[in-house]
Amino acid sequence: MSQSGKAKPVQLTALQMTSGPDPQKNMQQVAELLQNIPPQRPQLVVLPEAFSCFGAGDKQQLLSAERFGDGPLQNQLAALAKQHGIWLVAGTIPVVDTDNAERFSAACLVFNSAGELAGRYDKIHLFDVEVADSTGTYHESRYTKPGSKVVTINTEFGRLGLAVCYDVRFPELFRVLREQGCDIMVLPSAFTKVTGAAHWHQLVRSRAIEQQCFMVAPGQVGEHANGRETFGHSLIVDGWGRILAEQESGTGVLSAAADISQLTDIRKRIPVATHNQFKVKYERST
Numbered sequence: 001m002s003q004s005g006k007a008k009p010v011q012l013t014a015l016q017m018t019s020g021p022d023p024q025k026n027m028q029q030v031a032e033l034l035q036n037i038p039p040q041r042p043q044l045v046v047l048p049e050a051f052s053c054f055g056a057g058d059k060q061q062l063l064s065a066e067r068f069g070d071g072p073l074q075n076q077l078a079a080l081a082k083q084h085g086i087w088l089v090a091g092t093i094p095v096v097d098t099d100n101a102e103r104f105s106a107a108c109l110v111f112n113s114a115g116e117l118a119g120r121y122d123k124i125h126l127f128d129v130e131v132a133d134s135t136g137t138y139h140e141s142r143y144t145k146p147g148s149k150v151v152t153i154n155t156e157f158g159r160l161g162l163a164v165c166y167d168v169r170f171p172e173l174f175r176v177l178r179e180q181g182c183d184i185m186v187l188p189s190a191f192t193k194v195t196g197a198a199h200w201h202q203l204v205r206s207r208a209i210e211q212q213c214f215m216v217a218p219g220q221v222g223e224h225a226n227g228r229e230t231f232g233h234s235l236i237v238d239g240w241g242r243i244l245a246e247q248e249s250g251t252g253v254l255s256a257a258a259d260i261s262q263l264t265d266i267r268k269r270i271p272v273a274t275h276n277q278f279k280v281k282y283e284r285s286t
């Protein structure tokens with residue numbers, strides 16, 4: 001069941017980052033940006049994809065991978081969530097695959113405002129793509145193990161649905177998130193400059209409109225260590241598809257107050273979920 005009827009108002013916040021290869025420097029950047037978040041609570045803060053290690057190749061990410069439930073990045077993220085009293089969606093970090101030392105999961109970990117781990121989603125759709133830009137070909141599945149579970153998480157301000165970057169091109173995932181009762185979809189991202197300019201706003205707003213959910217979609221931005229360029233334009237969108245906040249360029253904090261009860265009205269007036277004739281089969285995660 002959706003929480004939209006009785007949930008508290010929530011402040012939605014995204015951090016836009018230019019991450020480099022060094023996890024500790026990137027964690028420092030997160031800690032500094034968190035100094036500038038608004039004072040409202042409850043607050044949901046979402047970090048970009050690969051915020052802890054980016055732009056030095058997948059092998060570098062593999063080297064920085066931690067075991068699930070045990071590692072310096074996970075400890076620091078938990079401590080920051082607790083210190084600020086925020087729900088923290090930690091973009092993705094590489095988490096070692098215990099079956100294969102040469103592979104990691106692009107894990108989106110969620111910490112509650114007490115600093116406890118509240119959920120984990122592993123990126124399902126991997127970016128094995130030829131982009132017609134200077135940075136060329138991507139082969140994310142070479143070192144990354146794809147996830148296989150759809151994840152939603154209950155909070156006092158609504159149900160979260162987790163997706164990462166390239167996942168946004170697969171509407172069926174978002175359909176399942178909505179069927180699991182989700183109100184706020186998060187999309188930690190690192191869109192390429194070329195595909196971002198062509199598709200980013202349309203994709204993010206479409207998923208919000210189709211599923212009548214808020215979307216919090218932070219991105220990586222600018223030029224990274226290996227010359228790769230990311231699009232930025234982090235977005236916070238409401239369930240009507242309106243852009244509530246956007247940061248086009250540079251690193252920073254963007255934030256907007258969200259009234260989750262707005263979704264009840266939108267869903268009542270345009271009941272697409274009940275009108276839909278294409279039923280999908282899914283298993284509920286929690």
Ligand SMILES: O=C(O)CNC(=O)[C@H](CS)NC(=O)CCC(=O)C(=O)O
Nearest residue numbers: 050127138140165166190191192195
């Ligand atoms: O590799 C890393 O360091 C972190 N992961 C990423 O940057 C991922 C995989 S390469 N990027 C995307 O999924 C971009 C999707 C995109 O740009 C699109 O769908 O157009």
